[in-house]
Amino acid sequence: MSDGMIILFSLTVLLGGVGGAAVMTWWERRLLGIWQDRYGPNRLGPFGIMQVAADMLKLLTKDDWVPPFADKVVFIFAPTAIVMAMMLGFAVVPFGPGLQIIDMNIGLLFFLGMTSLAVYSVLLGGLASNNKYALLGGLRSAAQMVSYEVFMGLSLMGVVMLSGSFNLRVIVESQADGWYCISQFLGLFVFTVSGIAESHRLPFDLPEAEHELTAGFHTEYGGMKFAMFMLGEYLGLILISSMIVTLFFGGWLGPWLPPVVWFGIKTFIVICFFILLRAAIPRPRYDQLMSLGWKIMLPLTLVNLVVTGAVALWLSGASGGAA
Amino acid sequence: MQATETLQQTDIIAELYERFGEDCFQVQCCADGIATLWVDKPQFQYVLRFLKPKFPMLHDLFGIDERVRINREGQPAADFTVVYHLLSFTRNEDVRIKVALIEPDIQLPTIIDIWPNANWYEREVWDMFGIDFSGHPNLYRILMPPTWEGHPLRKDHPARATEMEPFSLDDHKQDIEQEALRFRPEEWGMERKNDDTEYMFLNLGPNHPSVHGVFRIALQLDGEVVVDAVPDIGYHHRGAEKMGERQTWHSFIPYTDRIDYLGGVMNNLAYVMSVEKLASIKVPDRAKVIRIMMSELFRISSHLVFYGTFAQDVGQMSPVFYMFADRERLFGIVEAITGGRMHPAWFRIGGVAQDLPIGWEKMVRDFIDAMPARLDHYDKMAMQNKILQKRAKGIGCYTQQEAIDWGITGPGLRATGMDWDLRRDRPYGGYDQFDFEVPVGNNGDSYDRTVVRIEEIRQSLKIVRQCLDNMPEGPYKSDHRLTTPPPKERTMQDIETLIHHFLNVSWGPAIPVGEATQLIEATKGHNSYHLISDGGTMSYRTRIRTPSFPHLQQIPLISRGLLIADLITIIASIDFVMADVDR
Numbered sequence: 001m002s003d004g005m006i007i008l009f010s011l012t013v014l015l016g017g018v019g020g021a022a023v024m025t026w027w028e029r030r031l032l033g034i035w036q037d038r039y040g041p042n043r044l045g046p047f048g049i050m051q052v053a054a055d056m057l058k059l060l061t062k063d064d065w066v067p068p069f070a071d072k073v074v075f076i077f078a079p080t081a082i083v084m085a086m087m088l089g090f091a092v093v094p095f096g097p098g099l100q101i102i103d104m105n106i107g108l109l110f111f112l113g114m115t116s117l118a119v120y121s122v123l124l125g126g127l128a129s130n131n132k133y134a135l136l137g138g139l140r141s142a143a144q145m146v147s148y149e150v151f152m153g154l155s156l157m158g159v160v161m162l163s164g165s166f167n168l169r170v171i172v173e174s175q176a177d178g179w180y181c182i183s184q185f186l187g188l189f190v191f192t193v194s195g196i197a198e199s200h201r202l203p204f205d206l207p208e209a210e211h212e213l214t215a216g217f218h219t220e221y222g223g224m225k226f227a228m229f230m231l232g233e234y235l236g237l238i239l240i241s242s243m244i245v246t247l248f249f250g251g252w253l254g255p256w257l258p259p260v261v262w263f264g265i266k267t268f269i270v271i272c273f274f275i276l277l278r279a280a281i282p283r284p285r286y287d288q289l290m291s292l293g294w295k296i297m298l299p300l301t302l303v304n305l306v307v308t309g310a311v312a313l314w315l316s317g318a319s320g321g322a323a
Numbered sequence: 324m325q326a327t328e329t330l331q332q333t334d335i336i337a338e339l340y341e342r343f344g345e346d347c348f349q350v351q352c353c354a355d356g357i358a359t360l361w362v363d364k365p366q367f368q369y370v371l372r373f374l375k376p377k378f379p380m381l382h383d384l385f386g387i388d389e390r391v392r393i394n395r396e397g398q399p400a401a402d403f404t405v406v407y408h409l410l411s412f413t414r415n416e417d418v419r420i421k422v423a424l425i426e427p428d429i430q431l432p433t434i435i436d437i438w439p440n441a442n443w444y445e446r447e448v449w450d451m452f453g454i455d456f457s458g459h460p461n462l463y464r465i466l467m468p469p470t471w472e473g474h475p476l477r478k479d480h481p482a483r484a485t486e487m488e489p490f491s492l493d494d495h496k497q498d499i500e501q502e503a504l505r506f507r508p509e510e511w512g513m514e515r516k517n518d519d520t521e522y523m524f525l526n527l528g529p530n531h532p533s534v535h536g537v538f539r540i541a542l543q544l545d546g547e548v549v550v551d552a553v554p555d556i557g558y559h560h561r562g563a564e565k566m567g568e569r570q571t572w573h574s575f576i577p578y579t580d581r582i583d584y585l586g587g588v589m590n591n592l593a594y595v596m597s598v599e600k601l602a603s604i605k606v607p608d609r610a611k612v613i614r615i616m617m618s619e620l621f622r623i624s625s626h627l628v629f630y631g632t633f634a635q636d637v638g639q640m641s642p643v644f645y646m647f648a649d650r651e652r653l654f655g656i657v658e659a660i661t662g663g664r665m666h667p668a669w670f671r672i673g674g675v676a677q678d679l680p681i682g683w684e685k686m687v688r689d690f691i692d693a694m695p696a697r698l699d700h701y702d703k704m705a706m707q708n709k710i711l712q713k714r715a716k717g718i719g720c721y722t723q724q725e726a727i728d729w730g731i732t733g734p735g736l737r738a739t740g741m742d743w744d745l746r747r748d749r750p751y752g753g754y755d756q757f758d759f760e761v762p763v764g765n766n767g768d769s770y771d772r773t774v775v776r777i778e779e780i781r782q783s784l785k786i787v788r789q790c791l792d793n794m795p796e797g798p799y800k801s802d803h804r805l806t807t808p809p810p811k812e813r814t815m816q817d818i819e820t821l822i823h824h825f826l827n828v829s830w831g832p833a834i835p836v837g838e839a840t841q842l843i844e845a846t847k848g849h850n851s852y853h854l855i856s857d858g859g860t861m862s863y864r865t866r867i868r869t870p871s872f873p874h875l876q877q878i879p880l881i882s883r884g885l886l887i888a889d890l891i892t893i894i895a896s897i898d899f900v901m902a903d904v905d906r
Binding site for chain 2: 032035036037038132133136202203205211212213214278279280281282283284285286287288
């Protein structure tokens with residue numbers, strides 16, 4: 001791609017990401033409504049889709065208030081951090097053959113790095129608010145994300161071993177003979193769980209935990225700064241979903257339809273699955289979440305890693321011996 | 324009727340006479356047949372101690388301002404009275420101990436060392452009447468704001484805003500009020516730090532998504548672990564008991580609806596039955612069955628709200644919508660029958676307001692036919708969910724003994740394995756004609772409290788079905804001069820009927836002098852109204868004993884050492900509404 005094309009494409013991805021996140025707020029509410037025996041927003045525009053615009057308008061016109069007791073600079077910076085980190089994460093996502101902003105050799109590591117950066121946003125937001133609920137939320141998120149970060153990274157190593165690359169394009173292309181969701185089902189499971197934990201959505205919304213901590217880390221936030229947190233959360237949801245598709249469901253690969261469409265359909269299905277999880281599962285307790293992570297997720301990941309390593313070694317040994 | 328009931332109760336009176344001699348007692352005959360004894364102040368603590376093993380539950384403790392009461396025949400002189408209502412499960416009887424106080428010596432020793440749940444009750448009596456309880460560790464105001472002047476249930480305290488200066492809140496006053504609400508741990512015997520930790524004090528409420536109304540708990544936290552908690556109530560206090568003294572016997576009925584606002588007409592039941600006892604009114608069978616059916620429908624409705632919000636409070640998002648949709652169907656039936664939804668105020672002294680409408684059978688049948696399958700579905704969705712079970716099992720346990728000591732009634736008591744239900748054990752209002760089970764739990768934890776309530780929904784459906792299949796014919800209200808005005812057509816014929824009609828609808832009936840309590844198994848536990856009539860058209864004293872009040876008092880006991888998330892589970896599993904606590 002030429003420079004101009006790259007800039008254009010980057011803008012498309014940025015706007016698509018933000019627009020997708022905005023539409024997702026509406027879609028999630030509609031879908032939850034259907035599952036919960038009610039309507040959801042259905043009044044404004046066709047199927048209520050204009051609700052998105054109305055919400056945006058409302059949030060934009062809200063008073064941009066910083067509590068006098070908060071640490072002002074950090075308080076304002078925190079919500080932007082999550083949006084920036086998530087947006088940057090999209091840079092390495094291969095939407096189709098050649099449709100990638102940066103074809104990076106360490107694309108996967110870059111993605112993991114960006115999702116880790118998002119933790120700062122929640123943590124700083126919680127600390128800067130100078131509010132007890134926000135503080136508890138921030139602490140919870142620090143503990144939760146630090147632990148789940150570990151399994152998130154490790155769970156992907158199986159994929160890396162099988163494809164032999166950190167490059168996301170190569171990973172997708174190597175799935176031409178079979179998606180990794182079959183051979184790496186343990187990795188998929190762990191990555192999905194830690195993905196929800198990373199994007200702190202129900203059932204793992206402990207930093208927020210409305211019923212315990214009112215609104216957790218963003219208790220003091222309102223208006224656009226609150227909207228930024230929300231935007232970050234939905235961007236995270238889309239990013240994690242597209243990574244699941246890229247790493248485990250063959251990315252853009254698929255017959256008949258154009259690759260980008262395949263990518264879109266797959267990502268959409270994964271997103272709907274995340275929304276379904278939100279509708280169905282209660283929230284575990286903080287310490288239960290931690291012990292789930294360290295006592296079940298970590299051993300599972302390690303077993304996956306060892307078995308995959310052994311199989312990969314055996315396979316390469318078999319083929320290498322022949323060569 | 325009264326005489327026989329009084330005779331049955333003489334056992335306990337004889338035991339007391341034997342132990343303390345007859346001189347220190349004076350027996351009062353009450354319309355409800357509960358043994359009522361006036362005890363001399365020096366002896367009353369010994370008497371209560373003697374009664375504790377026999378009557379293990381302090382069911383209620385309240386005050387009466389006797390200063391302007393006219394009809395007090397057979398009662399010792401008193402300016403104020405403190406009443407201790409004790410309940411025995413094994414003997415299945417109650418006893419009321421009254422202590423007379425003469426001004427200026429309106430002071431009694433506390434009985435917290437005998438019954439721990441006396442703590443809040445004594446605070447309430449102090450708050451409302453200014454009766455001092457010596458030895459009480461924190462005799463602060465409990466329902467009124469800390470800055471309040473006067474004691475509201477005294478007869479000389481204004482009952483209406485129009486009898487007081489217009490209210491205004493300037494900045495200075497607002498500062499004072501806010502400062503008065505500041506939580507000072509030292510007042511509650513809490514340390515601000517120990518050797519290695521500085522505790523965090525978290526103000527949970529009065530506005531918090533999970534406290535079900537305006538309830539505040541001040542938490543002493545070590546990390547997320549609850550070291551201690553101090554519940555603070557009174558934000559929903561509307562002075563229902565005081566209003567009872569200013570409303571006619573009939574016009575107080577709508578106020579009762581708003582006590583346990585999820586229980587609807589169930590609240591009316593306790594009140595109107597107490598009035599009926601005072602006036603010896605017999606209720607026709609049809610009215611009885613209609614009342615039971617409506618009460619059970621409201622029990623289902625209240626438990627559905629509980630079920631949904633419980634699941635929501637442990638972080639499950641969806642169930643509450645299903646349960647509210649069911650409740651909405653139920654309200655459709657309630658609306659068709661009564662015209663109201665949450666607060667129909669539909670029971671009347673001596674019966675109900677109207678007969679059942681045409682077609683009610685189909686609506687009720689459709690509902691009770693559909694519900695069991697839906698409950699099975701919810702059971703799979705919520706109660707069998709492993710995460711929910713992990714959140715609720717073993718959380719917030721109390722033993723049967725603790726439950727009795729703290730005055731826990733209803734599903735919270737049955738969850739500890741106590742097989743006790745007033746509907747079966749003291750059938751009132753026609754419950755003896757119905758066949759139903761009393762579900763009990765084993766562990767007394769949050770999960771069992773939930774399971775018991777869900778099973779109660781099924782049992783209530785069973786009762787409603789029996790009402791549906793066996794609805795008797797006949798009048799829907801009693802033909803008693805105190806309840807039903809003479810027929811309108813006849814008022815134009817003779818002056819006597821006209822006068823009676825006019826008085827009945829303008830002043831309302833004058834209920835005969837006396838005292839009566841009716842205990843009912845309300846949605847959340849024992850609910851009772853102790854009514855005192857001085858022979859007027861209004862109650863002299865209306866005491867409302869609500870189940871949620873003692874239930875909240877023991878929250879600190881069961882939440883110490885747990886996490887904030889557990890505290891939320893406990894609060895959800897107790898199933899209270901703040902109006903039922905504060906009245």
